[in-house]
Amino acid sequence: MNFSTGGRELMHKKLIFLFLLGLLINYGYTQEGGQMLKKKVLMIIASDGFRDEELLKPKEIFERNGFEVTVASTSLNTAKGMLGTKIKPDILIQDVNVSDYSAVVFVGGVGASVYWDDPLAHKLATDAYNRGKIVSAICIAPVTLAKAGLLSSKKATVWEQEKEQLKKYGAIYTGKPVEKDGKIITANGPFSAEEFARAILEELLK
Numbered sequence: 001m002n003f004s005t006g007g008r009e010l011m012h013k014k015l016i017f018l019f020l021l022g023l024l025i026n027y028g029y030t031q032e033g034g035q036m037l038k039k040k041v042l043m044i045i046a047s048d049g050f051r052d053e054e055l056l057k058p059k060e061i062f063e064r065n066g067f068e069v070t071v072a073s074t075s076l077n078t079a080k081g082m083l084g085t086k087i088k089p090d091i092l093i094q095d096v097n098v099s100d101y102s103a104v105v106f107v108g109g110v111g112a113s114v115y116w117d118d119p120l121a122h123k124l125a126t127d128a129y130n131r132g133k134i135v136s137a138i139c140i141a142p143v144t145l146a147k148a149g150l151l152s153s154k155k156a157t158v159w160e161q162e163k164e165q166l167k168k169y170g171a172i173y174t175g176k177p178v179e180k181d182g183k184i185i186t187a188n189g190p191f192s193a194e195e196f197a198r199a200i201l202e203e204l205l206k
Contacts, residue, residue, distance in 0.1 A: 039204065040068045042101040044093060044121070047073045049111025052081035053190040054138045058105060058197035065201055072096055074114065082109050094120055098128040103200055108139020108159065108189065115144045122148035129183065134203050136185040138196050145184065146171055155181040157188045 041062050045055055059069050073079050073089040080086055098104065104125065106115065115121035125148045129135045137145050142158040143165045145151050152170035157179040166173045177192040178185070178199050185203065187196035 039066075039102045040070055040100055041103045041105060041200075041204070042070050042072055042096060042098075043105045043107055044072045044115070044124075045079055045087075045089065045107045046109060046111025046114050047075040047077065047079045047089075049109050050079060050081050050085075050107050051109030051112075051139055051190050052083040052085040053193045054107045054109065054196075055081065055087070056085065057193040058200065061194070061197040061201060062204075065205075067102075067204065070101070082111075093124060096124060098124060098131060098133060101128070101133060102204055103134035103136065104128045105200065106137035106141035106144055108137070108141040110140075112139065112141045112144070115141070116147055118144070125150060132183065134183050134185065134200060136187075136196070136200050138187040138193065139189045142166060142171075142186040145186070150184060151186075154184055155179050156184065156186045158186060159189050 043055060043059060062069050070091055071087060071089045072091045072093045074093060076089055076092060078086050078088050106112065121144055125135055125145055129150055135145065135150060140159045140162050142151065142156055143162050146166045146169035149169070151166060154171055155174050156166055156171040157174050157176050158166050160175070163173045163175070178187045178195045180199055183203070185196065185199050187193070
């Protein structure tokens with residue numbers, strides 16, 4: 001096939017464009033409405049008593065890799081971590097549109113039990129899962145996923161003292177620091193926060 005000089009230049013420009021587009025997508029961008037937008041991660045915290053490292057470490061890793069993080073809670077007042085971290089949530093959980101996010105992360109800590117029996121939290125997690133999003137939880141927060149019915153026959157882990165809660169709702173408790181079963185990722189506590197974040201990141205970058 002013969003190409004004119006102009007045709008070869010046009011083909012060359014198209015190849016460069018496709019290459020650059022691939023790089024952008026690989027680093028966490030998607031094409032939507034004609035604009036290049038960062039992929040977003042939703043992190044859900046208790047308004048009081050979230051575990052600091054379980055929010056801060058994953059948030060840092062996601063943002064360093066080009067993802068935009070939105071923090072949601074039941075109140076827009078300043079939330080307080082168990083170790084003293086203070087952060088103002090970006091959005092109320094009732095205002096979340098899960099289609100805007102590539103992953104949903106339930107942060108643990110003693111306050112996370114507020115979501116265990118919360119129908120809104122259950123619906124958010126279920127909607128995200130049904131849309132093919134990554135659904136994840138750490139520390140005691142996997143109990144929320146279990147009670148939402150998402151862990152039935154799924155391999156999962158949790159803060160050890162709550163393992164019977166997972167089993168009660170049909171989860172296959174493994175006791176690992178981090179467990180992945182399809183799009184569901186769980187972890188057992190603050191010491192696993194970095195490994196947890198990297199497991200989510202690996203799935204995000206697929």
